[in-house]
Every structure is written in structure tokens, then in C-alpha cells.
Amino acid sequence: MASTARPGPARERTHAVVIGAGVAGLAVARVLTDACERVTVIDRDTLPTAPAPRRGVPQGRQLHTLLARGALALDELFPGFTDELVAAGASRADTQGDAHWYLDGHRAYRAPSGLISYGASRPLVEQLLRARVAALAGVGIRDSTEVLGLAAAPDRTRITGVRVRPRSGGASGDAGEETLGADLVVDASGRGSRALTWLEELGHPLPARTRVRADVVYVTRRFRREPHHLGGLMGVAVVGFPGMPRGGALLAEEDGRFAVVLVGQFGEEPPTDDEGMLAYAESLPGPDIAELLRTAEPLDRPVKMRYPASVRHHYEKLGRHLGGFLVAGDALCSFNPAYGQGMTAAAQQAILLRKLLAEGTDDLPRRFFRAAARAVDTPWLLAAGGDLRFPEVEGRRGPADGLLDRYLTRYRAAASADPVLARTFLAVAHMMEPPARLMSPGHVLRVLRAARKAGGPGTGRPRTPAAS
Known part of the structure; x- marks a missing residue:
């Protein structure tokens, strides 16, 4: 040690x-x-x-x-911790290159990013x-x-x-x-x-x-991970957005398994029976989560949890x-x-x-x-800020918030066609870059250019180094 x-x-x-x-x-x-x-x-x-x-x-x-x-923070506090985590079976992944991200229904451009994240159970x-x-x-x-x-x-x-x-x-x-x-x-x-x-x-x-109302209900279940699943990718994230208060994610973790979570907000509640979970996953942008539920062996029973509000x-x-x-x-x-x-x-x-x-x-x-x-x-x-995008959430919204939200909506669409925009979005989400980076002049120009190339919600124009 x-x-x-x-x-x-x-x-x-x-x-x-x-x-x-x-x-x-x-x-x-x-x-x-x-x-x-x-x-x-x-x-x-x-x-x-x-x-x-x-x-x-x-x-x-x-x-x-x-x-x-x-x-990075845990490695600073406990040198070698992430190596120990991987040795115990956790997954180590390039956040952009080894996963599919669906932002407002658009699949973000997949490319190597150097943003390294880890999949592991909380108990581990x-x-x-x-x-x-x-x-x-x-x-x-x-x-x-x-x-x-x-x-x-x-x-x-x-x-x-x-x-x-x-x-x-x-x-x-x-x-x-x-x-x-x-x-x-x-x-x-x-x-x-x-x-x-x-x-x-x-x-x-x-x-x-x-207190910002989140009104989140989420259900997690674990499945046996096989080499053919996801074409070898380590994870998928489907982020809910106004008009689609549903989301989900799956992530490789220890003991050769995937953890799958289905998320709902504002009255949308993921079920816990097999058929209901599959139908819920099929309603999400992108086929990945539903395909795993159809083909993978479940290892435990679904567990549901509620989270009413973020509190500071x-x-x-x-x-x-x-x-x-x-x-x-x-x-x-x-x-x-x-x-x-x-x-x-x-x-x-x-x-x-x-x-x-x-x-x-x-x-x-x-x-x-x-x-x-x-x-x-x-x-x-x-x-x-992400929760305040939903009109169901009560909270103060200034005059500039609407303009910013419209820009970020275009940004999410543009990230399906531009790997730099996709990387910056994920870097901000992983707290490696400040949110202001999304509005830098160079990024604004990229958004204007790339938004015209982006596909409609749910398609994400599957642009990757392997499939463009």
C-alpha cells in the first residue's frame, strides 16, 4: 500500500x-x-x-x-488510490472516447479526450x-x-x-x-x-x-458484462432535458458487471419490473441502454431511491x-x-x-x-442550473438566463458534430474546466458552425473516429 x-x-x-x-x-x-x-x-x-x-x-x-x-483529488489525498481502485476491478475510461453521451437527445462526438473517470461501486x-x-x-x-x-x-x-x-x-x-x-x-x-x-x-x-427542487427518482440494477456489449465501450449517459424528463446511464464496474440506472423527474418514475424497465429504456434517446437490458444477464434486483431536492x-x-x-x-x-x-x-x-x-x-x-x-x-x-432548465423547477431566473439557455441548447446539438465542443462540455461536467469556458469566443464560433451539421434529437449523428 x-x-x-x-x-x-x-x-x-x-x-x-x-x-x-x-x-x-x-x-x-x-x-x-x-x-x-x-x-x-x-x-x-x-x-x-x-x-x-x-x-x-x-x-x-x-x-x-x-x-x-x-x-485527481483522491489521488492527491491518497497517492496511488485510483491504481488500487482499478486493481480491485474498477473500470478506467476516457470519458469522451470510451462512452456514448446523449445531450438533449444528440449523441456527442466520441473521440479521445484525456478526461479519465472511474466506474466502481460506492461500497468498493x-x-x-x-x-x-x-x-x-x-x-x-x-x-x-x-x-x-x-x-x-x-x-x-x-x-x-x-x-x-x-x-x-x-x-x-x-x-x-x-x-x-x-x-x-x-x-x-x-x-x-x-x-x-x-x-x-x-x-x-x-x-x-x-433548496432547488430536483424531484428525482432513480432505479439501479446490475448486469453481467460480456465482451460484445456496447462494442467494448465502458459506459453510456443519457441526460434528461426539458420535454424529456427521463434519463439513464450504464457504467462498467468491478466484478465484471455493468451498473444500469434509469432516472425520472417531475412525475416520471422508472419501474422496477423487467418489462417496465425495458420499455422505459426504449423511450430514451439512443438504443444502448435498452439493448443491454435485452441481452445481458441480471445479477441482482432493482433498487429504487428518491431525491427530492438539492440543498445548500x-x-x-x-x-x-x-x-x-x-x-x-x-x-x-x-x-x-x-x-x-x-x-x-x-x-x-x-x-x-x-x-x-x-x-x-x-x-x-x-x-x-x-x-x-x-x-x-x-x-x-x-x-x-441544470435542474432550473426544467420549467417545473421553482427558482430565480434572470433576463439573461433565457439567452444563455438557448445558447447552451445549440451547444449541446453542436457537440454531436464537433469533438472540441464535446470535450469541453464533458470537461466542465467533470469539473476540469470552469463553466465560462463554454462561452469563450472560439467556442461560440464553433457552435455557430457545427450546429448546422448536427442531426435531430435522438440521432446525434454518430460521428466517431471509427464511424463518421
């Missing part, structure tokens, strides 16, 4: 507690080992010893992809990260343990630890409540975070919240912060899962925290939340 040791700041804090042993919590724990003598990771679940779904991560059964930016990603973190000096992982609340100094301006209790029947036994002293507590417990309740109990102000908590706008308390990952901002940004955003926040800790620990909550807000801006813009 590759060493994760790296130079870091002097250890000014003796003990840090991370709530949540998911991707966000494990990434944060890795960073804190540079600044703290001890790090304790706490999770409600009894953590599995092999990759397996768990109750605390209900989305763990659904299709997951590690975006190009997320792969967590298992490998958890093993890395558990091997670090000074780290302890306590599973089957519930966090009851925060312990604070008498003036309630700073935390002093967390109150915990072993869950009945868990590996930690049946001992009663105890307080773990800590200099720093990071809540990375996901969408079920109780941070707002804890702050309210201590009399601290609560952050404003932005604006801690950066608070005038007063609780000393020693941070919030990260989905507990800070959760995105429509159709965009696949969660793991990437979490890893980026951990890298940001490492940079801030290296600069010192004074006023850390204010500094972290302000910097994290800037880091979250791009994925939030992509997810919330």
Missing part, C-alpha cells in the same frame, strides 16, 4: 473527531492526521469488512462514478479509503456509535467534544453515554446530518438554506461561528445525484481544509466555510 504520509503543519490540536465514515469523512480524516495527534472517526453503522452496502449510505446501492476531478470506494485511513498512525474508527450532540465550553462559544453512545448490539458493546474530548469536530455525516439541531441546542444561529447550507454567511466545529460533504451541500458530483466535491473540500490548516488554525470555521462556499459554487451551478 502506498504511503500517504506527507509534510504538514505542526500539530497544534491534539484530538479531532470526524462524524461519518463515508467518502467525505474519510477524506477529512486523512487531512486531519497532518494537524492532529489523534483522529477518531465515528459512524452509526457497523462497518463491513468487505465492500457491501450499508444503511447509513442508502445511495450506496445506486450507480456511482468518480469524475475526472474527483479522481469506501472500503479502500477506509483501509487507507485505518492504517494511518493515530487514527481510530469507532463504528456502531451514535453521536448524541456536541459538548461545549461553559460560554458555548467553542466545542470541547462530542457526546456519544454505542448502538445496541454493535461492536462497541452496551456501555452508556460518554463524552469524547476534542479540539476540532467535523460533521461529515451526510444528508442526515443533525448539525442544525446541535447548533440550535447551543443557542447558535442557523445558516440560511437554498450557507454557513459562510453566518456572522458568528461555533469554534472548533466544521461541516463538510453532503452535510454542507448535497447535489442532484444525476450529476455525480458528491464524491468529487467532498474530496475537494478536504484538500481545501488541508491548505487552511497548513496556514494556521485561528478562526478556522469562518475561513473554511467561506473558502468551501467558493469551492461549492461550480458544482452547485452545474447541478442547480
Whole structure:
């Protein structure tokens, strides 16, 4: 196993507690080992010893992809991680060259891009990260343990630890409540975070919240992967659009299988029976997903999940912060899962925290939340902005938004005829390029030229190096 040791700041804090042993919590724990003598990771679940779904991560059964930016971030935090992921069976793919992308019904031009992403189940990603973190000096992982609340100094301006209790029947036994002293507590417990309740109990102000209705229902099922499937491609993505609030994706992952997800919004709900799933897939632009459902052997039962809204908590706008308390990952901002940004955003926040800790620990909550807000801006813009394309979604739309939407609609069509436009679109989606890159003068000119060559929705003019 590759060493994760790296130079870091002097250890000014003796003990840090991370709530949540998911991707966000494990990434944060890795960073804190540079600044703290001890790090304790706490999770409600009894953590599995092999990759397996768990109750605390209900989305763990659904299709997951590690975006190009997320792969770089996790390799920065855990050198060699993506090599280890591939060795465990995950797929490594050129995002544009090894997959079909249907944007507004147009199939994007397929060509090598150098944008490398990975297909792996969420349990596999967590298992490998958890093993890395558990091997670090000074780290302890306590599973089957519930966090009851925060312990604070008498003036309630700073935390002093967390109150915990072993869950009945868990590996930690049946001992009663105890307080773990800590200099720093990071809540990375996901969408079920109780941070707002804890702050309210201590009399601290609560952050404003932005909520964008997503109204997503998605169903994932896994199938045996054969060499003839997809002509050897690694994946397919069909992105829903106004007038077609349906989508889907399939992706090669470990154990020689494909994960297939069908997605619906605003009343469109994928079924879970064989005939219904096939009929739903046949209604999508492009034949790929339906063809796989017809020919591949299913390996499990379909699993359905609902996601009502993307939610962002604006801690950066608070005038007063609780000393020693941070919030990260989905507990800070959760995105429509159709965009696949969660793991990437979490890893980026951990890298940001490492940079801030290296600069010192004074006023850390204010500094972290302000910097994290800037880091979250791009994925939030992509997810919330994508959902606001749908007229069913409530939200503020300025006069320029209509013009921008019309341009991006033409852009998606043009990306079927121009490999550069297709690459830039995917680079933005994978957070490797800023969204403004889509509107650069050179790209505007390409859109005007290529849009005339693009086929109608659903055809995508199958232009690739092998078939033009």
C-alpha cells in the first residue's frame, strides 16, 4: 500500500473527531492526521469488512462514478488510490472516447479526450479509503456509535467534544453515554446530518438554506458484462432535458458487471419490473441502454431511491461561528445525484481544509466555510442550473438566463458534430474546466458552425473516429 504520509503543519490540536465514515469523512480524516495527534472517526453503522452496502449510505446501492476531478483529488489525498481502485476491478475510461453521451437527445462526438473517470461501486470506494485511513498512525474508527450532540465550553462559544453512545448490539458493546474530548469536530455525516439541531441546542444561529427542487427518482440494477456489449465501450449517459424528463446511464464496474440506472423527474418514475424497465429504456434517446437490458444477464434486483431536492447550507454567511466545529460533504451541500458530483466535491473540500490548516488554525470555521462556499459554487451551478432548465423547477431566473439557455441548447446539438465542443462540455461536467469556458469566443464560433451539421434529437449523428 502506498504511503500517504506527507509534510504538514505542526500539530497544534491534539484530538479531532470526524462524524461519518463515508467518502467525505474519510477524506477529512486523512487531512486531519497532518494537524492532529489523534483522529477518531465515528459512524452509526457497523462497518463491513468487505465492500457491501450499508444503511447509513442508502445511495450506496445506486450507480456511482468518480469524475475526472474527483479522481485527481483522491489521488492527491491518497497517492496511488485510483491504481488500487482499478486493481480491485474498477473500470478506467476516457470519458469522451470510451462512452456514448446523449445531450438533449444528440449523441456527442466520441473521440479521445484525456478526461479519465472511474466506474466502481460506492461500497468498493469506501472500503479502500477506509483501509487507507485505518492504517494511518493515530487514527481510530469507532463504528456502531451514535453521536448524541456536541459538548461545549461553559460560554458555548467553542466545542470541547462530542457526546456519544454505542448502538445496541454493535461492536462497541452496551456501555452508556460518554463524552469524547476534542479540539476540532467535523460533521461529515451526510444528508442526515443533525448539525442544525446541535447548533440550535447551543443557542447558535442557523445558516440560511437554498433548496432547488430536483424531484428525482432513480432505479439501479446490475448486469453481467460480456465482451460484445456496447462494442467494448465502458459506459453510456443519457441526460434528461426539458420535454424529456427521463434519463439513464450504464457504467462498467468491478466484478465484471455493468451498473444500469434509469432516472425520472417531475412525475416520471422508472419501474422496477423487467418489462417496465425495458420499455422505459426504449423511450430514451439512443438504443444502448435498452439493448443491454435485452441481452445481458441480471445479477441482482432493482433498487429504487428518491431525491427530492438539492440543498445548500450557507454557513459562510453566518456572522458568528461555533469554534472548533466544521461541516463538510453532503452535510454542507448535497447535489442532484444525476450529476455525480458528491464524491468529487467532498474530496475537494478536504484538500481545501488541508491548505487552511497548513496556514494556521485561528478562526478556522469562518475561513473554511467561506473558502468551501467558493469551492461549492461550480458544482452547485452545474447541478442547480441544470435542474432550473426544467420549467417545473421553482427558482430565480434572470433576463439573461433565457439567452444563455438557448445558447447552451445549440451547444449541446453542436457537440454531436464537433469533438472540441464535446470535450469541453464533458470537461466542465467533470469539473476540469470552469463553466465560462463554454462561452469563450472560439467556442461560440464553433457552435455557430457545427450546429448546422448536427442531426435531430435522438440521432446525434454518430460521428466517431471509427464511424463518421
